Amino acid sequence: MDLESRKQLPLFSxxxxxxLTGLxxxxxxxxxxxxxxxxxxxxxxxxxxSFVDVERLIQVSALLDEGLNMEGVKARMKRLVANETQDKKQSEPTDQQVFERMRQEMLEHPGGSGSSEFQGDLFRFYRKR
DNA sequence: TTTCTAACA
DNA sequence: TGTTAGCA
Structure with missing residues (x-):
């Protein structure tokens, strides 16, 4: 029984x-x-x-604190899972993938002026003027 | 005692 | 989200 399996064992009420989560x-x-x-x-x-469930709830809590709504959290989680499965085969993201992240970022943060994964990068070229 | 589902002064 | 009701 490896560590990954143990982290998925259903143990906590x-x-x-x-x-554990403060929720x-x-x-x-x-x-x-x-x-x-x-x-x-x-x-x-x-x-x-399981430990995995707890970690996930903590992350959901963090995302919600960032000001995201349920839809935003779902979208973010989906991308994280997608990137995880991709990173196993391809460590470097393609330009198309980077652009997709940027697009998601703007959808989740309308007017996005706060903290962004793309601060000071190409992000400003997509801001409204 | 704790958790579950459903529902709302 | 909180809170309450009625069960298991």
Missing amino acids: IGIVEK SARQIRYYEQHELVKPARSAGNQRLF
Whole structure:
């Protein structure tokens, strides 16, 4: 049994996850409805979260704090997963992939003037004037 | 005691 | 999101 597998073992109750993430049970269940996490279920229908689930909830929380809405978080998570699977075969992103990230960034941050992955880069050429 | 689902003064 | 109701 390798480390990756252990991190996916369904071990924590929602009460433990509340303390681990700082989120309320209500929020955790709400994020589950939006498929941001998919905890396993015990025989009694109780949610069982893994280390991976906890890490994901923490990231969702961080994204929400950045001002993103549920749609924005979903889009960001989707890109992260897409990049993860891609990086295994190709470490350097293609120009087309970089452009796609930039486009997503602008969609998620209308008027985007705050923190961006593309500050001081080509990003300014796409700002409204 | 804790968690679950559903619903809303 | 909080909170409450009624179960398991």
